Amino acid sequence: xxxxxxxxxxxxxxxxxxxxxxxxxxxxxxxxxxxxxxxxxxxxxxxxxxxxxxxxxxxxxxxxxxxxxxxxxxxxxxxxxxxxxxxxxxxxxxxxx
Amino acid sequence: xxxxxxxxxxxxxxxxxxxxxxxxxxxxxxxxxxxxxxxxxxxxxxxxxxxxxxxxxxxxxxxxxxxxxxxxxxxxxxxxxxxxxxxxxxxxxxxxxxxxxxx
Amino acid sequence: xxxxxxxxxxxxxxxxxxxxxxxxxxxxxxxxxxxxxxxxxxxxxxxxxxxxxxxxxxxxxxxxxxxxxxxxxxxxxxxxxxxxxxxxxxxxxxxxxxxxxxxxxxxxxxxxxxxxxxxxxxxxxxxxxxxxxxxxxxxxxxxxxxxxxxxxxxxxxxxxxxxxxxxxxxxxxxxxxxxxxxxxxxxxxxx
Numbered sequence: 001x002x003x004x005x006x007x008x009x010x011x012x013x014x015x016x017x018x019x020x021x022x023x024x025x026x027x028x029x030x031x032x033x034x035x036x037x038x039x040x041x042x043x044x045x046x047x048x049x050x051x052x053x054x055x056x057x058x059x060x061x062x063x064x065x066x067x068x069x070x071x072x073x074x075x076x077x078x079x080x081x082x083x084x085x086x087x088x089x090x091x092x093x094x095x096x097x
Numbered sequence: 098x099x100x101x102x103x104x105x106x107x108x109x110x111x112x113x114x115x116x117x118x119x120x121x122x123x124x125x126x127x128x129x130x131x132x133x134x135x136x137x138x139x140x141x142x143x144x145x146x147x148x149x150x151x152x153x154x155x156x157x158x159x160x161x162x163x164x165x166x167x168x169x170x171x172x173x174x175x176x177x178x179x180x181x182x183x184x185x186x187x188x189x190x191x192x193x194x195x196x197x198x199x200x
Numbered sequence: 201x202x203x204x205x206x207x208x209x210x211x212x213x214x215x216x217x218x219x220x221x222x223x224x225x226x227x228x229x230x231x232x233x234x235x236x237x238x239x240x241x242x243x244x245x246x247x248x249x250x251x252x253x254x255x256x257x258x259x260x261x262x263x264x265x266x267x268x269x270x271x272x273x274x275x276x277x278x279x280x281x282x283x284x285x286x287x288x289x290x291x292x293x294x295x296x297x298x299x300x301x302x303x304x305x306x307x308x309x310x311x312x313x314x315x316x317x318x319x320x321x322x323x324x325x326x327x328x329x330x331x332x333x334x335x336x337x338x339x340x341x342x343x344x345x346x347x348x349x350x351x352x353x354x355x356x357x358x359x360x361x362x363x364x365x366x367x368x369x370x371x372x373x374x375x376x377x378x379x380x381x382x383x384x385x386x387x388x389x390x391x
Binding site: 025029033056059064082 | 101102105106109110112113116117120121154156157159160163164167168171174175178179181182
Binding site for chain 1: 221224225228286287288289290322323326327329330333336340348349352353355356359360362363366367369370
């Protein structure tokens, strides 16, 4: 059983992937997505005008610092944790610490 | 306002390609690349939906994507450090050789 | 989701989260100090102090929450005056206190136990820092009021846990377990 799986496994997986490609593409193109119909219009959000294309970055960072400061603080701690994680995995082991 | 369908089709394509890469490839670094492709698909989906206002861009989706890119970088860095340690023990990058643990 | 009280001035994190985050940031400095000065158990003592303080402050938060008036007691903490629905917030109710309290209690027991268990290991600074950050991440998950805040704290907890699984990297067992824990846990939350 497992030998047959090992022989035909790659071909079956490729077939499954190609079929899911076709099904996803068909779904995306044929079925309409009413994306903006479910959004509530009562929620006014500060939208950024897209005309001066290079000013969008400044507006996004202003949005971040004005509305999402808690998450940015947490993100800083995540970056510190990632640095300490890489240190812990890559430090050579000495004897007893 | 940009048309939504090409973006969604590419998101679906990238999802399937990333999943296929995770399923088929046996080299550990290629698995990390597959995870990276999945991350990029999700970020592209957010950005695609943020352009759906006429003449305006929604900065909320951009802020989610900015945070997700940083987190994605940290996760891949930790994954690469782990792959290094695996190579020191198993002397191979083949993920099919990691069968000593039952699960 | 009835908000009884809005505290919105200055940096106003709830005390357990604040204690764990600040304790986690100071912990590498304590580790460097311990190596320079030669005090053997300084890192362990700092970890026991931090987790004990987190447990005590959880209890204080519980007292504060249970003596407030009204039917439902919920604290919504929005720092720097950024209110929901657009700003991130922390929402604390009795379930959050219960989860955060159990995290802090078990962390306290882990801190006491690992004084003897991890005596002969190397990289102890990173170990205690990562355990503290993992506790902070779990407390943040219990207290998050927004999905985005939940995601950030989930990543904090997840990142520390992948490395803590693979911590004893001299043997093949933890390393292989770490490499299997990482994709199976990464696959769910991001997608």
